[in-house]
Amino acid sequence: MPAGPPQLVGKVLREAQGVADGAGYDVVTHDASDRDDGQWDADGWKVCFQTAGGQRGGGRPVLDLGVVRVDSPCPAADGEAVPWPVMPGVAGASLVRAGEMLEAVGVRKVRPESVYTDVVLPADPSTWRVCFQEPAPGEEVENPQYATAYLKLAPPDAACPEEPYARLRPEPAS
Known part of the structure; x- marks a missing residue:
């Protein structure tokens, strides 16, 4: 029986699977976001949550890993939406x-x-x-x-127009 589950949160899924296997655990995974995407590429996912998942038919103990895509931030809780950043307002800035x-x-x-x-x-x-x-x-x-x-x-010496695609110097009326 393994001494205790390895801490896998923060690891890329492929590495987490290897560490778990070496420690005597089997791994099951699920999308930790609210999307339910499949994890077909173990290098493209990272571990956000881990829980003990019991044992399979008296065999090795199982760890259930909640994962998100590597480039995603982890949700606040398993099964919640990924907290993507919001676009800052940059109007008026250089x-x-x-x-x-x-x-x-x-x-x-x-x-x-x-x-x-x-x-x-x-x-x-x-x-x-x-x-x-x-x-x-x-x-x-x-x-x-x-x-x-x-x-x-x-340009620094011109005001912003009311809408894009304006002319700075309107054509003279004929």
Whole structure:
């Protein structure tokens, strides 16, 4: 009989299975989120919860592991939704500051564009201000490491228009 179950929380599923087997335990797994996804790739999942699962027909003791995808945060409790971060509101911030705010929630890809159709974005728009963003502030960002934030920027010396794709210098009336 094993001395006691190994602590597997935080480990990638494949490693957890190996450690459990070496300690004399069989493993069963389930999706620890509210989704019920299958765990076909042991390298793509990590352990969030573990409980003793009894024994199989008098054989080895069983550990039941609640797992989520490796890139996901663990839910607060087994079976709850994954707590994805929400998109921060970056309107009014410089592109540099907006990038820092987005990086803080895990968003790595930022696509800056000029908010004005008649103004070209410079090679270095770091001092330009964000006027509009997509995803919207407060929107949940599932898998932020793969998300792209689209930011519409205005030059430092121009105000933000009421909506994107405006002209800074309206064409003269004929």
